[in-house]
Amino acid sequence: MPFKVNYGQDPRIGFKVEKILNKRTVKRKEKFLVRWKGYTAKEDTWENRENLGNVKELIEEFERKYGEEVKELRQ
Secondary structure, eight states: OOEEEEOSSOTTOEEEEEEEEEEEEETTEEEEEEEETTOOGGGOEEEEGGGGGGGHHHHHHHHHHHOTTOOOSOO
């Protein structure tokens, strides 16, 4: 089931996360490569962990599957 990520003040505005594809650390910040529901791989984006607060379950599932120290699974 996709999870919704909200940006801004209005909770009705947001994008649904289909899955987490990868993880990397840039300047001590964890970033996750996100596949957005209804979008292609071309639109995948790297998002900071703090921007993905309501998709915690997907992040935990990804880290269980690949480990917490994943580096560049996919370009």
